[in-house]
Amino acid sequence: MTAANPSAASPSASGQAEFEKIDASFQMTVRDHVHRAMRSAIISGRFQPGQKINERNLAEQFGVSTTPIKEALRQLETEGLVEALPRRGVVIRFSMSWAEEMILARAALESMIAHLAAKRIDEKGKAALSVIANRMKEATASGDADSLIALNETFHDHVHRSSQCGYLAKLIERQQFYDASIRRVIHLDPTERQKALDEHVAIAEAIAAGDADKAERTMRDHVVRSGDTYLSIVFKKKGEV
Amino acid sequence: MTAANPSAASPSASGQAEFEKIDASFQMTVRDHVHRAMRSAIISGRFQPGQKINERNLAEQFGVSTTPIKEALRQLETEGLVEALPRRGVVIRFSMSWAEEMILARAALESMIAHLAAKRIDEKGKAALSVIANRMKEATASGDADSLIALNETFHDHVHRSSQCGYLAKLIERQQFYDASIRRVIHLDPTERQKALDEHVAIAEAIAAGDADKAERTMRDHVVRSGDTYLSIVFKKKGEV
DNA sequence: ATTTCAAATCTGATATATCAAGTTTCACAC
DNA sequence: GTGTGAAACTTGATATATCAGATTTGAAAT
Known part of the structure; x- marks a missing residue:
């Protein structure tokens, strides 16, 4: 439970109550949404191993530009869920x-x-x-x-x-x-x-x-x-x- | 040695020599170069832990646009070498x-x-x-x-x-x-x-x-x-x- | 029917522009 | 001096445009 951020205040020596830094990751960015959605889809088998991923298609499906798509794909690539072949595109790598x-x-x-x-x-x-x-x-x-x-x-x-x-x-x-x-x-x-x-x-x-x-x-x-x-x-x- | 791709040909049943698929990762892309350079720099201590990374600066230093920079940063983030705070930027996370x-x-x-x-x-x-x-x-x-x-x-x-x-x-x-x-x-x-x-x-x-x-x-x-x-x-x- | 090869097309890689959230600055009131 | 707040500035997030490598297509040659 990464989001379990207890914002309990504790008294400090200076008399001023102290709070924890608010978790910046609360805010959702488009690339994050795409990343999670894709990850979940891949893992639950909604893509076939070896299947090609088209950036423009994805962007259109999500209704966003290709920039956040590319970033999400880069994350999935580093996670090992897809493979990126330079100048040839991204392929599903999960079985x-x-x-x-x-x-x-x-x-x-x-x-x-x-x-x-x-x-x-x-x-x-x-x-x-x-x-x-x-x-x-x-x-x-x-x-x-x-x-x-x-x-x-x-x-x-x-x-x-x-x-x-x-x-x-x-x-x-x-x-x-x-x-x-x-x-x-x-x-x-x-x-x-x-x-x-x-x-x-x-x-x-x-x-x-x-x-x-x-x-x-x-x-x-x-x-x-x-x-x-x-x-x-x-x-x-x-x-x- | 990932690049050790022996391109030795072996005879096949059909009489035609068979070759291994050439490794598509041979070609270097800009984001890959940036990724490797940054990774190497971080790991060898050329950034201080907690130091902020500015996308535009980096892009200028490498003499490229911000697009491949963002992608490389996304890779480093997934690797755990930097941390991305939404709408706030990227911070070095290596010590x-x-x-x-x-x-x-x-x-x-x-x-x-x-x-x-x-x-x-x-x-x-x-x-x-x-x-x-x-x-x-x-x-x-x-x-x-x-x-x-x-x-x-x-x-x-x-x-x-x-x-x-x-x-x-x-x-x-x-x-x-x-x-x-x-x-x-x-x-x-x-x-x-x-x-x-x-x-x-x-x-x-x-x-x-x-x-x-x-x-x-x-x-x-x-x-x-x-x-x-x-x-x-x-x-x-x-x-x- | 098969091969060849160049034009057309597709698509990822990169560059540039725009937008909006976050940060800093600084004048002003108390 | 301290606190307030709005304007100016920075900068990441996203959108759009351009470029170039890869794939496909189809007509011509054999």
Whole structure:
């Protein structure tokens, strides 16, 4: 939940209340909209692998000029979702195997960050993590899919913060290729829900115990397993690793 | 060595010689030039963290219009080297801690790929890996820094190919933040040379033996250790993990 | 029918113009 | 001196125009 920016004021030594800088990314720019829309479309399979993308067409479809389109395409290119052939255009580069690798990338990065989190988390962070885990237990028991989706994000976000990593956290965001609608489907399955809970609890305990290696291992297994579940849904068959 | 595109012709069943597709990325576009130049400048510390970037200025310096500049900035943004604040401009986002995390990211990804390579490599690949390792031994013994730099790239490239991963390999390329000139400095040190050789040999053996876990571990240690060496040179002090 | 090749066309790459949000400056009131 | 606010200025965001490489087309040659 990157947008969760608590604007709580805290008293300062100078007597003047202090506020956090407002998040500049609140404002939506056209290129951002195009980027998100395209990303979502590619990831949910609305383009075929290898399909050519025409800038002018896109611009017309979105009702904007080509400038923000080009910028959005450049972002997608750097993310690895499309490939740009100089003077020849942009081609979709996303398939099941690509998705599999995105999951592996996320597993590698997220487990690295869990490792660091276990080493760097403080007491306050441990307490917060425990609170989140408890909320997850409740939501799992009551079958509250929406809460679980939100808590899942909160959980991973908290691990990221505890690791004190900025770059790694950003990098991981880009490996996320399933959206809320798919998550919902998954969290409606009680078995799946329980598995995820057990894994999250194990991760939280390992981090709180400062067991970096175990945190790393459990996080990795969690990402890979849940990733496979997503794969099997999105691509309608079981993906093996 | 991404540009190492052997254009060797091989005879086909139809009697007509077959050639590989020429690499479309050979052609240089302005935005690409700007992207590379900026990336290199940022990574080698020619911009201060937090420094603002002015599009018009850049365009003038490069002697081009702002269009390719914007595109290059978009790429740098997605790479995480700069941050774009909507309607406010682009700011440099690179520091020692950023570099440290880039190394960790590379360690996580490269070890994941080594793991897969150990599982997926075939006999031909093992032989090729062995050849590369032997060449490294020779170059290390004779102190041929240039060969070592090239072989190092060949080695990692071969591991990537053996893993049969496309996305992961691409992702790793972006975590590379030191260039040939720095590598040269390092490879001129005999102690450092020997360490790198030992590590490369260990990795090659683990992969050839199909020992995925060991391949992963040795690769990770190698990336982190050599990364620390780079850090200590670029930032003039020892970086800890 | 197949090959050749140049003209027509398409389309990405770049340049330039315009617009609007953000920042700075500075006169003025208190 | 401090605070206010409007005008001037900067600069990123977007739109439009131009250029050139790539692809397609189709007539002529074989």
